[in-house]
Amino acid sequence: MHSFTELLKLFEEKFNTRQFPQQPVTLYDPAQYILGIGGKRIRPVCVLMGNQLFEEPGADAYHAAAAIELFHNFSLIHDDIMDKAPVRRGMATVHTKYGESTAILAGDVMFVKAYENLNKIQPANLQKVLFLFNVTASQVCEGQQLDMDFEQREMVSFDEYLNMITLKTSVLVAASLQLGAILGGAGEANQKHLYEFGKHLGIAFQVQDDYLDAFGNPEKFGKTVGGDIIANKKTFLMIHAFETALPAALAELKSLIKNNPADKVEKVLQIFRDCKADDWAKELKNKFLHTALKHLEDTAVISSRKKPLQELADYLMMRES
Numbered sequence: 001m002h003s004f005t006e007l008l009k010l011f012e013e014k015f016n017t018r019q020f021p022q023q024p025v026t027l028y029d030p031a032q033y034i035l036g037i038g039g040k041r042i043r044p045v046c047v048l049m050g051n052q053l054f055e056e057p058g059a060d061a062y063h064a065a066a067a068i069e070l071f072h073n074f075s076l077i078h079d080d081i082m083d084k085a086p087v088r089r090g091m092a093t094v095h096t097k098y099g100e101s102t103a104i105l106a107g108d109v110m111f112v113k114a115y116e117n118l119n120k121i122q123p124a125n126l127q128k129v130l131f132l133f134n135v136t137a138s139q140v141c142e143g144q145q146l147d148m149d150f151e152q153r154e155m156v157s158f159d160e161y162l163n164m165i166t167l168k169t170s171v172l173v174a175a176s177l178q179l180g181a182i183l184g185g186a187g188e189a190n191q192k193h194l195y196e197f198g199k200h201l202g203i204a205f206q207v208q209d210d211y212l213d214a215f216g217n218p219e220k221f222g223k224t225v226g227g228d229i230i231a232n233k234k235t236f237l238m239i240h241a242f243e244t245a246l247p248a249a250l251a252e253l254k255s256l257i258k259n260n261p262a263d264k265v266e267k268v269l270q271i272f273r274d275c276k277a278d279d280w281a282k283e284l285k286n287k288f289l290h291t292a293l294k295h296l297e298d299t300a301v302i303s304s305r306k307k308p309l310q311e312l313a314d315y316l317m318m319r320e321s
Contacts, residue, residue: 001305004312007048007057008041014062015044015069019113030098031106031113034073037091042316043176044069049309050180050194053301057180063120064129064179070114071133072172075140077107082148121183128182136175143168150234154254155242161234162203170202193299197309200292205316207285210235214269215278226265232257236284237277241268244275289317 002010019035020028044065051061079085080093081103087093095103121129146164150156156164177198181191213228214237228235241253249271256264272278296309 001308002048002052002057003308004045004049004315007045007052007308010057011041011044011048011062011065015066019066019070020109026098026102027105027109030094030102031110033097034077034088034094034106035069038089039073041069042312043072043172046173046176046198046312047180049312050177050186051184052180052308053190053194053299053305054181054184054186058183060121060125060183061180063117064183065176067114067117067133068172068176068179070110070117071137071140074107074110074114075144077103077110079144082144125183129179132175132178132182136171139167139171143171156234156239158236158239158243161236161239165203165206166199169206170199173202173205174198187300190299190301193295197292197295197299200288200295201313201316204285204288204292207236207281207288208317208319210237211278211281211285214272226269229265229268230260237272237281240277240280241271241275244277245271249274285317289313 015035018032020031022028047065047068048057048061051057076088077094080088081095081100085093086096093103094106098106118126118129118133143164143166146160147168150160150164174195175198177194178191181194186194210228212225213235214226216225228238242250245253253268253271256268261267292313293310296306296313299306
């Protein structure tokens with residue numbers, strides 16, 4: 001069995017070559033650019049991890065992993081355009097560096113390249129793979145649209161935010177694990193457990209991300225703490241504050257969001273603390289993590305083969321950046 005780090009190295013040995021033709025450089029260099037500026041590669045390695053539960057990862061698993069990574073980066077290019085984000089992974093975003101029109105086309109051709117990789121998979125599993133991939137791709141788009149819709153609203157409910165995060169973030173992790181399992185010959189029950197493991201782990205990851213943005217160590221987090229507060233983003237913490245703050249605190253919170261004073265972050269964090277949003281977020285993360293690990297436990301594979309996935313869950317939940 002390979003660890004996450006070992007599988008990451010194996011994946012990057014195959015993937016870290018030029019994925020696109022040389023010409024026209026004005027289209028393909030921007031597409032290649034985003035692949036070269038880092039990223040944890042969690043999703044493609046999840047394909048390999050789901051696969052190695054049942055067999056040694058072969059060519060089909062690497063084709064699926066590459067497709068997932070290409071689709072993920074396609075979504076990032078387009079998300080950055082919609083969010084008007086200037087920086088991604090510490091580097092200029094594709095649309096900032098090359099222009100919006102080129103970035104749109106670069107994302108489009110990356111999506112096509114994802115399907116080229118899927119079409120290399122052996123016919124026996126291709127229909128199941130394509131069905132899951134297509135459903136997941138649509139769900140990710142739905143999640144992004146909901147995220148944009150929520151920007152026009154003062155606040156959303158916990159259940160609405162959870163659904164959006166599940167679609168935008170978690171289902172791709174879940175599908176990555178299931179794709180690997182499909183290619184490894186797993187039965188329906190094991191596929192389902194791995195999907196649910198990935199989905200709930202992805203939600204726990206987002207809770208942790210929301211928490212770190214508010215309460216993380218800025219030296220370790222790698223981003224400005226309070227960035228979500230400055231941007232008036234809906235997060236698990238903000239929603240909890242809206243739902244539990246006393247009337248005076250809720251009025252102050254709404255005023256801070258509307259007026260953006262210089263001390264906004266400090267004051268919002270104090271409201272979060274008064275609502276015990278920090279402790280609540282830790283409990284919420286552990287709840288989703290527990291559900292994820294229960295599905296991993298119920299996957300009918302000997303425990304030693306599941307150890308790398310347990311280690312991945314531990315790593316994602318212990319991270320400070």
